[in-house]
Amino acid sequence: MQLIIFLIKQSNICTTMGKGITKRSEDYSAWYNELVKQADLAENSPVRGCMVIKPHGYAIWEKMQAVLDQKFKETGHYNAYFPIFIPKSYFSKEASHVEGFAKECAVVTHYRLKNNPQGEGVIVDPEAKLEEELIVRPTSETVIWDSYKNWIQSYRDLPILLNQWANVVRWEMRTRLFLRTAEFLWQEGHTAHATKQEAEEEAIQMMHVYADFVENYMAVPVLRGVKTESERFAGALETYCIEALMQDGKALQAGTSHFLGQNFAKAFDVKFADKNGKLEYVWGTSWGVSTRLMGALIMAHSDDNGLVLPPKLAPTQVVIIPIFRNADELEAIAEVANQLVADLRAQDITVTFDKRDTYKPGWKFAEYEQKGVPVRIAIGPRDLANNQVEVARRDTKEKQAMSLEGLAAAIKILLDDIQQNLLVKALAFRKENTSYVDSYNEFKQVLEEKGGFIYAHWDGSAETEELIKNETKATIRLIPLEEGEPGTCMVTGKPSKQRVVFAKAY
């Protein structure tokens, strides 16, 4: 009996392979690229390294934004907007900051075009050269701290808790849709505080806000920790981060939160008078997540049939597909379907009733599967006769007949179950792909054969970190927050306070 079920499942898979995508096992990278396009999330733009985010992809991003925005507001932050252009001179004010971003900045040098006097087209008007070039923001610390200088005089002006939703540009050499694009969308929080402790607490808080979002909405488990000095954000004293594991065993940095110390306050001369009238530099943080989260979402759950979305972030949670031969049949089905739509909406479930007669049911099944709609309900004449519907869940691809009686409530429970199942599956995968090693040879072997997160002892030096990176391409993803057992470095044998997490990363 089990064998028969297995065969049926196999044949189902085969029939959907007609316009399928490359399997993960064959070429993970190709699978990802094809999936992004097939699921209608995004495509390459005419400009190298930039992407067009298509409606379905953008709808998912909007869901993410909505949840995050609410969380930011709940933690006391306000949204604001600063300009996309930053005067070049601002970048020279914080030395390590410019070091970190100079190599990937887009620069505006002119403000006018004119018709080409030599012939076709337009040229940049050489007369219209800017006095000072403008940098297209790669991040906004500099322009924001320049404003903070004017906004902050007294301890009464603090804290300032701002966030902005924006696009930024980093001229990357190699790009991939969502994971690394020359222009990307993100949010960047920028806060200013009177004390070191408060700023540190803010940075840590936001790391936890991110982790909570990624785990409870994206259903992707993350490790929390701090970056090593060499992986730290340019201009930060401490970078808190969350790291997720993708299905190919590589790590993805899902969010970062930086404790900036007084670096930017000093660079932009932002001081405040404390209660004793003494002038002090302001303490700062910055934190961000980007459309890269889309990449994490895709790579964490999706399968060889296409996108798999957690219900909490799916723009459409349920699709209803009628199966009919003629207008009369459709009418009978629509009566039931419309009632079901109303019932589902009453439960705050987003639902689409796709009664188009321009596409066949099989085509629609494949289409919604590829786009990751969590639950599909099919209703045909046979179902109407039995007062039931066929319900299929995207995550496990299981199908079952369900009674129309109390269906909306049952679907609500099913959606919760899918959300939960995705996280459980991802947690199990991470557990399977997490290793503890004590020798460098073992480390190399595990990295080569299995990948994943590897906990190992490290002597704390940048030299050893660099050596491991050069020899194995693995980097220290983070130093866990919780105190660990001391040991000895797997490479040098020098003492180590605790294990750190290594992985190959995106």
Added chain:
RNA sequence: CGGGAUGUGGCGCAGUCCGGUAGCGCACUCCGUUAGGGACGGAGAGGUCGCAGGUUCAAAUCCUGUCAUCCCGACCA
């Protein structure tokens, strides 16, 4: 910026070696049959072969230049 490759209807490709006036699959339009996992048949529409020169009676094809994109490295959310 080093190494490799590719530019031909909307997409994916063949044709290039050996010059002879452009073809296949998908998608698209119309008609009919179909409809519980990406239907079938028939009839159509759509391309200055990346761009600029050159050779030739004749160039997608040969030569020169140029631009762009992709992949592998160094760099990065």
